[in-house]
Amino acid sequence: MTCIFCQIVAGDIPAHKIYENHHAIAFLDINPVNPGHTLIVPKEHHEIFLETPPEVLYDIMDAALRIAPVVVEAVGADGFNLDLNNGEAAGQVIFHTHFHLMPRFANDGLRPWPHKSYGPGEAEGLAEKIREGLEKS
Numbered sequence: 001m002t003c004i005f006c007q008i009v010a011g012d013i014p015a016h017k018i019y020e021n022h023h024a025i026a027f028l029d030i031n032p033v034n035p036g037h038t039l040i041v042p043k044e045h046h047e048i049f050l051e052t053p054p055e056v057l058y059d060i061m062d063a064a065l066r067i068a069p070v071v072v073e074a075v076g077a078d079g080f081n082l083d084l085n086n087g088e089a090a091g092q093v094i095f096h097t098h099f100h101l102m103p104r105f106a107n108d109g110l111r112p113w114p115h116k117s118y119g120p121g122e123a124e125g126l127a128e129k130i131r132e133g134l135e136k137s
Contacts, residue, residue, distance in 0.1 A: 003045060004096075006096065008027060008041075015028070018038065021059050023043055023044070024056070025043055026067055026101075029100070034102060034104065034110075036074060036101075039101075040060050040063050040067070042056045049097050050086065052097045060097075068082070077104055078104060081110075084098070
């Protein structure tokens with residue numbers, strides 16, 4: 001079965017589309033956290049961010065740059081979050097790469113995630129491990 005975002009891209013399911021470019025389409029989320037909550041998705045199916053080609057991601061980011069200030073102004077928001085959930089453990093529900101552009105208001109009740117601390121020497125060791133991995137890639 002085709003995923004719901006592929007069906008929206010194909011026009012098989014109605015959506016409140018607000019923007020489109022070569023690789024991306026943006027439409028209002030049907031269950032918004034705040035008015036103006038927009039989903040930006042690639043037109044072609046890619047299950048997760050890490051499988052999405054760079055040129056597609058460039059168009060998604062271009063769309064976000066164009067849409068964000070207009071959505072913020074349209075709803076009178078104080079700011080916005082741009083969020084991507086990659087994988088089930090990160091909260092991804094629909095396995096078609098997508099970004100959430102969520103207008104934010106000073107007292108909207110949404111809370112950022114909790115923060116943790118590194119133990120002694122832990123951050124240094126992890127940073128080194130990541131740098132080594134990047135050198136190999």
